[in-house]
Amino acid sequence: MTPAQDIDFEAFEKLSKHIDPNIILRTLASMDPATLQKTLMATAGGGRKPRQAPPINSDFFDIYETxxxxxxxxxxxxxxxxxxxIKPHVAEYWERGETPKEFISVAARMHEKLFGKDWEFEFPPKDPIGSGVMQMEMAAIEPSFQTFVGVHFGLCAGSIYMFGSEEQKAKWLPAMTRFEKIGSWALTEPDTGSATAAGLETTAEKHGDTWIINGAKKWSGNATIADVNVIWAKNMETGQVNGFLVETGQPGYTVEKLEGKISKRLVENVLINLDEVEVHESNRLPGVKSFKDTARQLASARAGVAWEAVGVAKGAYEATLDYCNNRKQFGKPITKFQLIQMKLVQMLGNLTAMQTMALRMGQIEARDGTISHERASLSKAWMSDKLRETVALGRGALGGNGILIEHDVARFFVDAEAVYSYEGTYEMNSLIVGKAITGQSAFV
Ligand SMILES: Cc1cc2nc3c(=O)[nH]c(=O)nc-3n(C[C@H](O)[C@H](O)[C@H](O)COP(=O)(O)OP(=O)(O)OC[C@H]3O[C@@H](n4cnc5c(N)ncnc54)[C@H](O)[C@@H]3O)c2cc1C
Structure with missing residues (x-):
């Protein structure tokens, strides 16, 4: 017996305007069970099963297969x-706008699970594709987590690995691979951003075995939680840029968190004041002779940011398609609308092109052991531009919910803005490529 609350009286009433429902009931009652079942299925779904959305595939060109x-x-x-x-907590973390302490323990567990307890850090990474895929998958869930790890390893540990003395490496790298010590990296200054190559205002003056550092730095991810910061300053003897390891708590070194940030909210960025900070010669990075060395490191770091851009686009595409599959308007899933399908396909096209470019970049980096400035810059510039377009399409496809954190796309949308501007802005990276292809420098 059908319980009374399950009977659709409204449908019954509508039907009775056209036909006597008793006739239908009598006809149904006279059917054998198999025919009855077929008839009921046919009336419920017009004879067709409702269309199931296929599983979401953000690797449309089988990049992983290669x-x-x-x-x-x-x-x-x-x-x-x-x-x-990380995923279950991101919305809450985002509201707080702080680096969650859980980032440290999760990053440590993730690296141990991947590479074992006593893995050895190398930079540039020996396997650029493996490293790139890691950046991509971290960013596809939470881009700030990728930045936290990227600054810690690619920038800070990377500087120590590339330019540090054996003592510096022994002191910092093993502890950093286990996330027992956290690293930061400070090149940008309040008044010197894109123009760092043209000279820094922060100075380092040598007195015997001690360097006295004066100046200010801006942004420097992780600095509020870091144990060590790589500070780039102008050597007043040579006029060239040098790198120094400044440990947190040193007199004259103060860090203030930047508030009101709308992008990468789970990475804390800062203003740093350096007032007569004394750094022993043993804490200068001996491998750095000039800005050219810093720039060498930046090319590899930029390649990492390009992979990050792929990840943010991937996360945005997956979240957008998932939302559209489940959202109904005008009585149908919005994926039935052509304009929604077009947005999804544009997103997928961008994502696939970005994945393909990143993969080839990784192959070249693995082949040559390094990546050239112009290739890293083209990847970073072009991908960050396509990323912006991709996340904007996704954000639009979600309607009003596209600006709510609980639906994820909003996070990818605002985080793309940082990717566009850091590790060299879109414009500066374009100018690096422009110079390579025309032979003309258009920086100034
Ligand atoms: C979230 C975030 C995290 C960051 N983390 C770090 C970090 O860990 N460590 C660190 O050292 N820095 C960090 N940065 C700083 C970042 O690298 C700088 O923001 C970037 O280099 C640009 O500098 P700027 O913001 O001062 O912009 P500006 O240099 O002031 O540029 C302003 C505009 O002018 C354009 N412009 C400048 N010069 C030219 C030119 N010659 N031709 C054409 N256009 C030009 C730029 O493209 C840009 O559009 C971070 C930034 C952000 C947003």
Whole structure:
């Protein structure tokens, strides 16, 4: 017996205007069970099963298939850890606008799971594709987490690895691989951003075995939680840029968190004041002779940001398609509308082109052991531009919910803005490529 509350009286009443419902009931009652079932299925769904959305596939050109088993494993485990340990809390973290202390423990567990307890850090990474896939999968869930790890390793530990003495490496790198010590990196200044190559205002003056550093720095991710910061300053003897390891708590070194940031809210950025900070000669990075060395490191770091851009686009595409599959308007899923499909396809096209470019960039980096400035800059500039377009399409496809954190796309939308401007702005990276292809420098 059908319970009374399950009977659709409204439909019954409508039907009775056209036909006597008793006739239908009598006809149905006279049917054998198999025919009755077929008839009921046909009337419920017009004879067709409702269309199921296919599983979301953000690897449309099988990029993963071209990778080694190890690279695939790195991508899969990174994704799993992010999904299980970070994703459930991102909305809450985002509201707080602080670096959650859980970032440190999750990053430590993730790296141990991937590479074992005593893994050795190398920079530029020996396997640029494996490293890139990791950046991509971290950013696809929470871009700030990727930045936190990127500044810690790619910038800070990377500087120590590339330019540090054996003592500096022994002191910092093992502890940093276990996330027992956290790193930061400070090149940009309040009044010197894109123009750092033309000279820094922060100065380092040598007195015996001690350097006295004066000046200010801006942005420097992780500085509020870091144990060590790589401070770039002008050597007053040579006029060239040098790098110094400044430890937190040193007299004259003060850090103030930048408030009111709308992008990458889970990475704390700062203003740093350096007032007569004394740094022993043993804490100068001996491998840095001039800005050319800093720039060498930046090319590899930029390649990492290009992979990050792929990840942010991937996260935005997946979240947008998932939302559209489930959202109904005018009685149908919005994926039935042509304009929504067009947005999704544009997003997927951008994402696929970005993945393909990143993969080729990684292959070249693996082949040559390095990536050239112009290639890293083209990847970073072009991808950050396509990323902006991609997240804007997604944000639009979600309607009003596109600006709510709970639907994820809003986070990717605002985080794309930082990707567009850091590690060299879109414009500066374009000018690096412009100079390479025309032979003309248009920086000033
Ligand atoms: C979230 C975030 C995190 C960051 N983390 C770090 C960090 O950890 N460490 C660190 O050192 N820095 C960090 N930065 C700083 C970042 O690298 C700088 O923001 C970037 O280099 C640009 O400098 P600027 O913001 O001072 O812009 P400006 O240099 O003032 O540029 C303003 C505008 O002028 C344009 N412009 C400048 N010069 C030219 C030119 N010659 N031709 C054409 N256009 C030009 C730029 O493209 C831009 O559009 C971070 C920034 C952000 C937003």
């Amino acid at each position: 990778m080694t088993e190890e690279q695939q494993r790195v991508g899969r485990i990174t994704r799993e850890v992010m999904q299980e340990e």
